[in-house]
Amino acid sequence: MKHLWAIVLLALVLSCSSDTSNRNPYLQEVRFRFELNLNLPLYNNLQNIGNPVYVGNNGVGTRGAFVINTGSSFMAWEASCPNHVPNECSTMTIDGQNAVCSCEGYTYSLFTGQLLDRPDDGNRYHDLLFYRATQSGNVVIISN
Template structure:
């Protein structure tokens, strides 16, 4: 009987620990998941702030994210987040405002740090998007 339990545990272990960190699924309680992709050429004037650390750029191009995206150079790489409040239903006040290295939700005044996407006392962090550096001055943001 004990051998059966051990065999069962060994068979289940790969399913429990076989997940890749790339497979992270952001909870979609408030924010739906829309597929998009954008190539950003940082040599263009609109995106040159991304060549320097802690200079976020808000991109509100149609079809990119829900309310657009916020992209920032962290000094160790790039991050991209959805520009919608992650702890609020989509509403007229759920579009984030960028203030320096903080993104502020007008609905509840929550302040999210753009280096890590976290806000003190909030259930969900900012919704992250994937980044791929395609050349020295170009990146691709997608989900």
């Protein structure tokens, strides 16, 4: 009986992986931590539900991040299009509550991160790269 439990435990340990270093093959995993003070006029839009802001500060993600107040929490997403390597047109723009890639015209929801107009051609397409967003008082911390 001890051998059976040892085999089951070994199988569980070998099948679990904590390696999140390759969530998207086109985007590098960039480690950062950035604080957004909601009292500053630059981030005032985050006081209201559904108003996203672009954080393009140096050292925030690959090409910056989009942050949106969903009502129950804050969501943060990489601003570089997740379906190709970063290039001159890969920094997306905000269009209402969506992000749009000017390279292919792909549209992503800033509430869910999903590619809204996913082509039906059998290829694999990636959704937006998620970053942690936590609120502490009037400060939202985004990090990876």
